Amino acid sequence: MIRDAFDAVRVRKNFPALNQKIYGKPLVYLDNAATTQKPKSVIDALEQYYSSENANIHRGIYYLSQQATNAYEGVRARVRQFLNARSSEEIIFVRGATEGINLVAQSYGRTYVKEGDEIVVSVMEHHSNIVPWQMLCDEAGARLRVIPINDEGEILTGEYENLLNERTKLVSIAHVSNVIGTLNPVKEMVEKAHGRGIPVLVDGAQAVPHLKVDVQDLDCDFLVFSGHKMFGPTGVGVLYGKSELLEKMPPYQGGGDMISSVTFEKTVYNKIPYKFEAGTPHIAGVIGLGRAIDYLNEIGMEEIAAYEEELLRVATEALGRVPGLRLIGTARKKSAIVSFVLKEVHPHDIGTILDRQGVAIRAGHHCAMPLMQRFGVPATARASFAFYNTKEDVDALCRALGKVREVFK
Amino acid sequence: MSELEELYQEVIIDHSKSPRNFHALKEANRHAEGYNPLCGDHFKVALRVEGDVIQEIGFEGTGCAISKASASMMTGSVKGKTVTEAKALFEEFRNLFAGESIQKANVERLGKLAAFAGVREYPVRVKCATLAWHTLKAGLEGEGQTVSTELPSTEWEAG
Numbered sequence: 001m002i003r004d005a006f007d008a009v010r011v012r013k014n015f016p017a018l019n020q021k022i023y024g025k026p027l028v029y030l031d032n033a034a035t036t037q038k039p040k041s042v043i044d045a046l047e048q049y050y051s052s053e054n055a056n057i058h059r060g061i062y063y064l065s066q067q068a069t070n071a072y073e074g075v076r077a078r079v080r081q082f083l084n085a086r087s088s089e090e091i092i093f094v095r096g097a098t099e100g101i102n103l104v105a106q107s108y109g110r111t112y113v114k115e116g117d118e119i120v121v122s123v124m125e126h127h128s129n130i131v132p133w134q135m136l137c138d139e140a141g142a143r144l145r146v147i148p149i150n151d152e153g154e155i156l157t158g159e160y161e162n163l164l165n166e167r168t169k170l171v172s173i174a175h176v177s178n179v180i181g182t183l184n185p186v187k188e189m190v191e192k193a194h195g196r197g198i199p200v201l202v203d204g205a206q207a208v209p210h211l212k213v214d215v216q217d218l219d220c221d222f223l224v225f226s227g228h229k230m231f232g233p234t235g236v237g238v239l240y241g242k243s244e245l246l247e248k249m250p251p252y253q254g255g256g257d258m259i260s261s262v263t264f265e266k267t268v269y270n271k272i273p274y275k276f277e278a279g280t281p282h283i284a285g286v287i288g289l290g291r292a293i294d295y296l297n298e299i300g301m302e303e304i305a306a307y308e309e310e311l312l313r314v315a316t317e318a319l320g321r322v323p324g325l326r327l328i329g330t331a332r333k334k335s336a337i338v339s340f341v342l343k344e345v346h347p348h349d350i351g352t353i354l355d356r357q358g359v360a361i362r363a364g365h366h367c368a369m370p371l372m373q374r375f376g377v378p379a380t381a382r383a384s385f386a387f388y389n390t391k392e393d394v395d396a397l398c399r400a401l402g403k404v405r406e407v408f409k
Numbered sequence: 410m411s412e413l414e415e416l417y418q419e420v421i422i423d424h425s426k427s428p429r430n431f432h433a434l435k436e437a438n439r440h441a442e443g444y445n446p447l448c449g450d451h452f453k454v455a456l457r458v459e460g461d462v463i464q465e466i467g468f469e470g471t472g473c474a475i476s477k478a479s480a481s482m483m484t485g486s487v488k489g490k491t492v493t494e495a496k497a498l499f500e501e502f503r504n505l506f507a508g509e510s511i512q513k514a515n516v517e518r519l520g521k522l523a524a525f526a527g528v529r530e531y532p533v534r535v536k537c538a539t540l541a542w543h544t545l546k547a548g549l550e551g552e553g554q555t556v557s558t559e560l561p562s563t564e565w566e567a568g
Contacts, residue, residue: 344426348448348473349417352531356413364448378449378471407417408474 006307011299012388014039025358028396033178033206033337033384034362036227038292042232045291049284056280057190058257072283073223075290079238082216082293083223090246092239093275093281097205098128100224100239101172103252103276104201105132106224107187109170111250115141117169122155122184122376124177125244127367129203133172134265142169149374153180153329160189164196170320175207175223178330179366179382181205181312181337187218194219194320199245205229209386210308210335212301215240227285231386232292236285239276246272304387312336312384315394328380336385342401345408347381353407357400415527416472416534420482425474430484434467438552443544445536445558450476454544461491466545473537475528480541482522492549499542500520505533 010081012018017037017356020027028035033100047298049071057072073088078089094100109132113119117182119133123146130144138143145168147160155173164171171193171321190200199221207213208223215223222245227236241249251258251269269275274391290383315338324343342350362382365372383390383397437455444451452470456463466484471477487495501518505511506529516523528538535560547554 317477346471346473346477348450348537349475352416352534353413369449372449378451401412407413408422 001046001162006299006303006387007390008307008390012390014041014295015388016040016043017298018388022071022360023356025356026396028357028393028400029068029361030359030361030383030385030389030393030397032209032386032389033229033366033382035234036386038210038230038231038233038283038288039295041295042288042291045288046284047231047369048367049287054284057283058274068283069289071287072281075293078290078293082297083208083240084216085237085240085339086216089272090240090243092241092246092276094224094237094239094276094288095235095282096228096237097203097224098132098226098237100222101201101203102132102236103239104170104172104224104241105136107138107249107252108199108245109133109277110140110327111139113140113142113169116167117142118145118163118165118167119143120145120147120160120163120168120171120173122148122160122366124153124155124172124180124182124371125174126178126203126205127369129172129174131368139190143167146370147173147183152331153177153182154331155182155184157185157188157192164193164198166196168193168196168198171198172203173200174203174205174336176210176214177329177368178206178337179284179368179380180331180339181206181334181373181384182329182331183211183333185333186220190219200336206335206337209296210318211305221245227292229360230289230292232289233285236282236289238289243272246276251275251278255279259283286294286316299387307387308336308385311389311391311394312338314391315383315385318398320396320402322398323405325401328375328377337379337382337387338384339382341380342378342404345404347379349408350381350401350404353404354397354400357396357403359397359400361397412527412530416531418524418527420521420524421474421478424478424481426486428468428477428481430467430488431469431481432467432468434465436465437467439548440553441544442555443540443547443557444555445472445476445554446541447473447507448473448537450537450540452476452480452541452544454541454548456545456548458492461493462488463490463492463495469543472540475534475537476523476540479525479538482524483541483545486520486522487545495549496546499546502542503539505529535545 015037055068059070076088079091185366193200201222202220204223204225223240228234258278315325347363434455439456452473454468457465547556
């Protein structure tokens with residue numbers, strides 16, 4: 001079986017940052033929902049680009065510029081393939097998922113959302129999928145509607161359907177929750193919204209690095225993700241949009257590269273995707289992202305998803321045996337993100353004590369304060385896994401939690 | 410002692426589990442609120458100041474062990490002190506986390522509060538230790554103020 005052949009220990013060797021000690025203890029990196037470590041091939045790609053390939057794209061008539069343009073556009077084609085989009089023109093490079101959402105809010109939203117209209121999000125959204133819509137609503141006089149969840153952290157689909165009406169202009173929903181790992185039924189949600197002619201944006205920041213995401217299968221209208229959460233560089237991400245929507249949307253920012261011609265009387269905008277890529281982009285970042293996608297393709301997203309599912313099972317069982325520990329978010333369908341609280345110990349103290357054992361987790365509200373309020377906790381501790389984590393990492397986490405108990409005895 | 414034991418001294422664990430003066434104050438004439446939006450810590454400090462003397466002090470809220478123990482021990486330390494003495498004690502407390510090394514005189518003047526010296530080794534936790542103190546200072550300087558660790562208006566320690 002191929003699944004058994006997956007060798008996390010071997011894969012770890014590709015990630016230089018994982019091979020270090022923190023306070024004399026081997027690093028156990030469990031903050032992958034915040035950002036992931038980078039394989040050597042991605043680091044090398046950045047160095048190689050700046051050492052011997054650096055030139056600006058799309059404008060140069062010399063060799064280096066053409067090479068850089070080819071490399072940059074080559075990644076666009078690979079992202080298309082990775083997401084199974086119909087066309088490369090539907091792939092827009094942005095700074096990250098946050099900028100992708102802001103682009104849609106400012107361009108699509110300001111054009112089509114009017115006074116009295118509604119935008120639907122869920123209670124488990126990251127602030128980046130709340131605040132851009134609030135800003136839009138404030139400006140347009142529109143209203144943000146919130147899909148509730150059950151105590152396990154699952155979308156209440158009946159409530160969702162009830163929220164959709166003739167005033168709804170957009171649904172924007174996380175594919176996977178960054179706090180509790182819930183895998184939302186986005187395909188079904190898209191279908192329901194489309195039944196009423198409502199477009200859907202999927203925040204894929206926590207999904208694209210961990211499972212096979214097919215935008216044609218989901219039939220979502222927009223999807224965003226960040227490069228740095230999928231083993232690529234920071235400062236680069238992708239907005240996927242259906243071409244028919246992108247065509248009728250106005251530009252997000254003005255500048256070079258996004259125009260066909262400029263006079264002081266009139267500017268003609270470039271075609272998609274360039275219309276949305278004003279200024280010199282993060283060329284090195286895009287090339288690094290391309291290398292990260294190559295790396296993921298070599299392992300295989302199905303392999304990654306299957307291995308992480310097994311890690312989640314092991315982690316959930318092991319944490320369930322820790323005295324006084326309560327899991328926050330126990331959805332039936334989950335990605336490998338585990339949030340928890342410990343009786344009488346604040347997550348911040350858990351984070352500090354774990355850190356001294358070399359175990360890096362996140363403690364806080366995880367940029368999802370409404371979700372904290374929903375579960376009635378000020379903060380949680382969160383361990384989030386990637387394919388380079390092992391069952392030994394789970395053991396180290398549990399041992400470190402034993403230390404917390406010792407300190408707070 | 411390991412650095413962790415230095416940080417989580419017995420007296421700190423004790424105050425975090427059983428905070429003193431952990432209640433609202435009916436006859437209070439000064440109030441302030443303090444937030445650390447990054448970790449969700451949130452305390453309200455209420456005082457009854459008569460003349461120049463802090464007669465009563467109480468606090469409410471949630472936070473980590475360090476912030477809660479610090480708030481609890483702070484209330485014990487400033488009760489009965491003048492406003493000027495309380496502010497001076499805060500300066501003394503902040504000095505515990507500043508400079509190259511801990512000064513002996515500093516530790517002597519702080520008494521029990523010197524238990525927080527271990528926080529020096531955890532720069533990101535200094536804000537936890539000083540949150541209640543910043544809130545107290547805001548309450549002493551004006552009624553109904555709110556302070557936040559993430560606003561530039563207050564001089565927060567590096568972290």
